[in-house]
Amino acid sequence: MVKVLFVCIHNSARSQIAEALLKKYGGDHFNVQSAGLQPGLLNPLAVEILKEEDIDIAGKETQSVFDLFKDGKLFNYVITVCDEGNSQRCPIFPGQTKRIHWSFEDPSTFQGDHEAQLAKIRHVKEEIKIAVLAFIAQTA
Structure with missing residues (x-):
């Protein structure tokens, strides 16, 4: 089983x-x-955009990458999905961890009404989906 952490x-x-x-x-x-x-x-x-994929994350909690690091969690892949500058702040996990960086626009910066923001995050979701499907094809 391949262990993956997205940050x-x-x-x-x-x-x-x-x-x-x-x-x-x-x-x-x-x-x-x-x-x-x-x-x-x-x-x-x-939460709303993932419902389009029949995925419900409404009750999901957020967590700290530093807590996982302190707890000694090990991953085969750590994939950062923020901008390059922030990805450099991610701790280096021990072992044979491969680091990958995918840069996607930050939804917290989206402006406009609800529909405009939803359209932007839908675009980000589709970009992430393309990257995830390519990752699956490369590692499966």
Whole structure:
């Protein structure tokens, strides 16, 4: 089983979306978690957009990447899904961990009414889905 950790700034949207999609499409081949550099509240737009994939993350808690590091968790892959500068703040996990960086726009910065923000996060979800499906094809 391949252990994967997705990391973004707040563990509120991008990393949660990536985790949910890898769990859905990767099946039992992957053990997946997500975490944040500064965990915040789950982004309601992420919850809403994942319902389109028949995924419910409404009750999911955010968590700190540093807590996972302190607890000695090991991963085969740590995939950062934030901007390059913030990805450098992620701790180096011991062992044979491969680090991958995927840069996606931060949904917490989206402006406009609800529909405009939903359209933007839908686009981010589709970009993440493409990356996740390619990752599955490369590691399966």
